[in-house]
Amino acid sequence: ICAVSKxxxxxxxxxxxxxxxxxxxxxxTKLYNTKWVYSFIVFSSLEGHQI
Structure with missing residues (x-):
């Protein structure tokens, strides 16, 4: 992406x-947002659990 922009x-x-x-x-943008939302959901579901 940087090479193309340059x-x-x-x-x-x-x-x-x-x-x-x-x-x-x-x-x-869609991939970045999907990754962020998925990570947030996984982190929220593990709250209170010992890893």
Whole structure:
């Protein structure tokens, strides 16, 4: 992701120029949020249990 951003910056191509860029951004955001919510649920369900 960093290499793509750097290449676009150096080439003068605007960020989120294409539909592919938007879809990738939405998928990465969705995956990050899903991981965070799942981790929160697991942590909350283990509260009070000794590991």
């Amino acid at each position: 290449n676009h910056y150096e080439s003068g191509i605007p960020d989120l120029y294409s539909l592919h860029s938007w879809i990738t951004t939405m998928c990465l």
